[in-house]
Amino acid sequence: MPKQKILLTNREISWLYFNDRVLQEAADKTVPLIERIRFLAIFSSNLDEFYRVRVPTLNRLANVNTKAKELFGYNPKKIIKEVKNIVVKQERRFNHLYEDEIIKELAEERIFIINERQLNVSRGDFVRKYFRDKLLSTLVPVLLEDGKPFPELKDRGIYFLVRLSKNNSSKVKYSLIEIPTDNLERFVVLPETNNLKFIILLDDIIRYCLDDIYFIFDYDEVEAYSIQLTRDAELELDRHVSEKFIEALSKGLQKRKKGKPMRLLYDNNMPLDMLTYLVAKLDLGVDGLIPGNRYHNFKDFISFPNVGRRELEYPKVPPLEVKGLELNKSIFSQIAKRDYLINLPYQSFDYIIHFLREAAIDPKVTEIDITLYRLAQNSRIINALINAARNGKTVNCLVELKARFDEENNIKWTKRLEEEGVNVNYGLLDYKVHSKICLITRKEKGKVVHYANLATGNFNEKTASLYCDHSLFTTHEEITSELKKLFRGLEKKVFYKDYNCLIVSPLQTREKIYSLIDHEIKNAKAGKPAYMVLKMNSLADEEMIAKLYEAGQAGVQIKMIIRGMCCLVPGVPGVSDNIEVVSIIDKYLEHARVWIFANGGEEKIYLSSADFMTRNLDHRVEVGFPILDPRIQKELRDIINIQLKDNTKAREINSLNNNKYRKTNSKVDYRAQIDIYTYLKYKNY
Template sequence: MSDTVSDNSIDLSAPEYYFNREISHLQFNIRVLEQALDDSHPLLNRLMFLCIFSSNLDEFFEVRVADLKKQMAFSREIPGPDGTPPSEVLDQIYQLASETTERQYNILNEYLLPELEKENIRFIRRSDWNEKQTKWAKQYFRDEVQPVISPIGLDPAHPFPRLVNKSLNFIVELDGKDAFGRNTGMAVIPAPRSLPRISRFPDEICDGGDNYVFLSSMIHQFADELFPGMKVKGCYQFRLTRNADLSFDKEDVSDLASALEGELHARHYGDAVRLEVADNCPEPLWQFLLDKFNLTYQDLYQVNGPVNVHRLMSVAIGAERPELRYPTFTPSIPKGLKGSSDVFAAIRKSDQLLLHPFQSFTPVVDLVRSAAQDPDVLAIKQTLYRTGATSEIVNGLVEAARKGKEVTVVIELRARFDEEENLHLANRLQEAGCVVVYGVVGYKTHSKMMMIVRREGKKLKRYVHLGTGNYHAGNARLYTDYSLITCAKDLTEDVHKLFQQLTGMGKALSIKKIYHAPFTLHKSLLGLIAEEAKNAKEGKPARITIKVNSLTEPKIIQALYKASQAGVQVDCIVRGMCRLVPGIPGVSENISVRSIIGRFLEHTRVYYFENNDSPKVFASSADWMERNLLNRVETCFPIENAKWAKRLREELDLYLSDNCQSWQLQRDGRYMKNEPLEGEERISAQQVLLESLSA
């Protein structure tokens, strides 16, 4: 352990001790993009990483860039802890996003498409169509596209159309006069949203393999049929990204569901933030588009390929080529739950800690199912954030309500980009007889809790599930998350009180074991970090290891700096955004930060404190961000079973030893991929867990 002593003369709030949040967020997306070049991933999964990057970048512009632009438009520029004004952040984003977008298309065109072609998966350009393919495409265009497409000539009677966020469109140069004698020279073709963007050519007109054609190729090829008697001089695809963050006055909301319903339509038509155009589009046309959308040259992205790469996901997922994807696996079920006909008896015998997706999410679903069917169960209470209206969990809640049980569900309607589905979910549950609550206006309910109340003899007993992830069985196959299932008295009593706070009114209740935001979590974490610093100064064992998705909250970062100064070894496993700067002499030389990017999306939140050889271990729904710790409803629950605490410590150490899928954050803000040293064993934490925990 270092002998470093805290230097109180250093201002730990100084801007040089913080990275910019938005740039850090963009760097995470770049690490995702780099997976598309990593041949340790199967080919179709590499294509999938490229598509995920495209989707992530869309959301980055829809939310983060849109917010920065909004700050500037209203002269409310608020620099973060790094002190960089939003205007400068935008300049940095434009530079980095432009370079990365160019790299994305280079990876697609120079690496992935040629490698896919070697595997007989082809995206056939219209210049390469054979006679039969041309005939098929023409017939498809006339039968499927032409009846639903609406080309719009631009003149005083047909002003520039209001285009939907992220929709595929074409700007067309025309020559000649139409039936009414008009000669505007320009038109817009919005691609029908009802049609697939990629179609598969029939096998009988191809030379084997899987052969695909873009809708954009067919519209390009047959655009002249949309303008009879006129000549199409040029047809160029473009796509507009808009501000898609919902906003309403929380002080003036009498009905949250109605307010959200009113905003959902507006999401499609927010202010423009980015324009993507084909790189062969002439300057007069893209300049015309920039002017129409009130954008500048910095907002322009000229791309060498489809303007929406994410559409390739349909092939990455749908192509019947299992040999080009990760091998399938079967998540395991722990012995204590496997084959048990009485899930409640199994929980009474022992707490259960599950790590998804390596261990099955089925026990969590079975818990709801059993509760729905068990005549001794009186009530179920649950929080839902991202779940889906037709999930098995929801089916169980609906069944329980219909059987006359008291079912109370706290639904967070404002889970970004899932608002519409959550409204459908709320309606379905209410129709079944559930009591539906929308949490607390102004504080998103992000905690993951379920409580079942069961009559056993003359007493009522509570069973709870606490998790780091959402109640979504599909995500449980893709995201790493912990589930704790227990009937421990103190924890179940705490969960009962938390539900009382969410559904009722009154002062914050006294909670024994669980730290909860926005009340005790932030303060408690600062106290735990300070205790490690104190122990280090006194020569006692001290260590902090955290695993979160994001680390941005300034006071937490300052506390970690102080712990480092005191000699505490602080290891941070941060998947995405990180404002903390590691490796600064006298400030953070005892802090390391790494990011794991692999087959599964790392989503677990785990906090470990050495506590003088009496470790305190927690799992949580909360990242170490301002919004999570101060402005959301979150839970952080202790892992007190020695067996489970030891397991979490070992799994954290495994992630710290990963030298295949980990990236190390440098003091200058760059991320360097960790590679095995010569002769060193290759360790992929996800692969080790897959081999050791799955069935």
């Protein structure tokens, strides 16, 4: 049966509007210049992932277009065309920002990104020496011959399509060169002259030295144009190989690298005959052709070197201490007295590391249970768990091998943990374990006591310095006893349903949230105060959106903070008058999930690992948890109130999808991420 029609923004289109908000940061002249370059890199990286994951899904739906229209209420072929139109416009804006604004503003700072045509004799000599010493041995040019198979282009690899031609001759030869960004830095800083700074990309060093590569051929002209192919990155795994899951996943990762081409990004200056030649060699439809500038894999610009003033970057502020929680004392003795909340990245991730390190050496600790989704490359979390196992603790670690694009890293850590005696659970075949939970079991005076850490973000010290998340330390028995039950269920690969305190997917999250919303609807109809404040990364589940519309129409006041996709359409008369949605894009990535319900005047506040997406509600293991400590309830409410006041970096989500900056009647400029840091620094409880 077709789904009942409700007012929605298509999720792919909504995601592109989110990425446009990232592009707005690159255009914002109040953002430091190097940071604007990094926002261009984030935009580019996001778009790569979109073409690796979402566009392949659209293409599969387009193959069964009629059925998809019945099931999902939209025409996939039409959406694919709309996606291309939006992306082409965004790429034009991207190119304008980079070439016509940022390059010029860098020049005003006496910093010049120069290409191969702008090298003088001395800098040319430096570049050629660098090429011969560092670069030439890494290059493997491939000649393209008629009748021979076209080489497999790596997913997101950058290549030059090279044409060798001779004056007064129709004789032409083509070649491919992969730019070795895996082995070398993308940017080379050239010698400074008269206080002028010069940076050249690896791409242009190769362009400058093409004659050193093709000197044996009898051609007058050598032209090189960059291309980048994005492939389908979705994994299809045999569902009956649970006992050999790592091997199956490893094979799937190899297939991902050779997935179906989804997008060819090409230098817009490439001559038509070269583009025609290339397209004829690739299995790619016209909707997958995206014109770009001469530099692809712009995500590498996240590491663009600041050779200028410190003011060209956001100032690095030190992480704050958590009031009353000291790193030079036993963390268990402090948590035993009260709950503590770590607000990342404003406060230090070291508290979580300290928690695990102490557990690793504490003679009273007998067991550690933890779920791991994404880990840092050099993970201190892993080191603490290994140390605990070496000290005779029972360490049960669930590593989610299916964490998209972190599979290889997680396989590596899984093998290391197993070698060190940690009990590793590979997760569940049909469900990703996306929860961020840890439980320490300790024997104290003949009694078993549990200490828990539950979070909205991963146990990952690298992202903890960039992502806004909340991490709770608690010994509340209502929480710890249910966590113990959840871990035992994961170990046995079964789902228990009877949780009273925690809100656990896949079996209970949807019905428990519906129940909380129904309670607000009931209060609204009875004339009592009724409201919700909901913060998350994405809102796309249609049934949940329908429920929110129902609540708004019943008089429940709903305010939402949603960073990414939002398929709900706010502010539509008769449908969503009582729903306001803002999106905050700023220095840090807003990643926390916070749910606040009026509850007749005694607010209920939950933190969770789950967004309001179908996968999080029904197809993943997620954990929502209540905030029971009144001090932390106030702290979280204050933080959310600060975000709701933002009139600098908050954008309105509306029916026009115009990403309009949210302006209030206040004469004061409020910027949530700066104001939260100040609030946490000076709060006195």
